[in-house]
Amino acid sequence: MKKLLLFPFLVILCILPLYQVAAAEATEISAVRVATRNDANIPFVRTVLDVNNKVTPKLFVDKSGQYVTVTLPGTKVAADLQTDYKADENIVSKITLAKRLNNTDINFRLPYKVTTDDIKVFTLGPTGSAASRVVIDINDKSGKVRQWHKWKHLNMGTYGNDKASKPANKPVTSIPAYKRSTAKGLKGKVICLDPGHGGTDSGAVGSYSQEKNITFAIAKKAQALLSAQGATVVMTRTADVDVYGPHAGAVEELQARCNVANIAAADVFISIHIDASDQAEPGGVTAYYGTGSKEGLQLATALHRENMKATNFGDRGVHAANFYVLLHTVMPATLLELGFISNPQEERTLNTDAQQQNFAESIVDGLSRYFS
Incomplete structure (x- = not known):
């Protein structure tokens, strides 16, 4: 009888460690x-x-x-x-x-x-x-959510860098028309650099790093190099912040970045990103330009050519795309995908100071080629 009474306790004692291990590994x-x-x-x-x-x-x-x-x-x-x-x-x-x-x-x-x-x-x-x-x-099943292409006014984030983490109080009603500079070289040019993601938006996530930190590191290095050559550099963000505001909708956040470039009357807009895949094998560098933009194609091609000299990553080419920031900036614009954070080897390389510096220098060289 005593053995029968002890049996349930023995079962519990056997199962408990297994449960604890499962909980620890959850x-x-x-x-x-x-x-x-x-x-x-x-x-x-x-x-x-x-x-x-x-x-x-x-x-x-x-x-x-x-x-x-x-x-x-x-x-x-x-x-x-x-x-x-x-x-x-x-x-x-x-x-x-x-x-x-x-x-x-x-x-x-x-x-x-x-x-x-x-x-x-x-x-x-x-x-x-x-x-x-x-x-x-x-x-959405209500039909009440406004889509960006139906909006008549841009009452959203504005030029503010660190302060742009808060929504703008005033609507953006006046955006200068783009006029391409005929002067050669980088001196006097206004370059808008957009480090992709930031703040509450980490972007793509690797095994140990986040896209937003890599894009910011490359942009900061490029900013220093461009400034040294006499260019005026406008950054959509100068810290780890959201440009429009924390947890903003995609349109508000992306339009805020476009507004920074448009209000500054930048000569070019460069959005820096790191690609990702649900598989570990894909890798390489890509440049995108707005569909139908001849100036955007020239800019993307010039930058991509130099980007490929700065790395041993694969070449994924230059492609047209309908990315929001490429269609809502009034100046020539490109979006660069500088490698894959989901590729273990490329992730390690992207987190080195040497590769970040190489990409920054290649952006400067690409811009020099474009303006020449």
């Missing part, structure tokens, strides 16, 4: 970001969760279509992370993180009925086997 949700994307054909709310291991999300939509749950198996919430979040109330009424025994549920309360066709759930990460972000997109 994937942790360390950050949550929510933004409205109104630059798409159908606006949507995007929720991004930072995680430290691979996760396979499971989607559930109840019969009413107004309750959506995404379960992250084997996850826990960081101790200091809040569990309630707000979003555009036309799309999502409330977002809540619910802690379960071994899982975490991300619950969405919606004002309008949705189906699984209105929801997209996917993961992004530095390698194909380890996700660093879980992304949940929920489409």
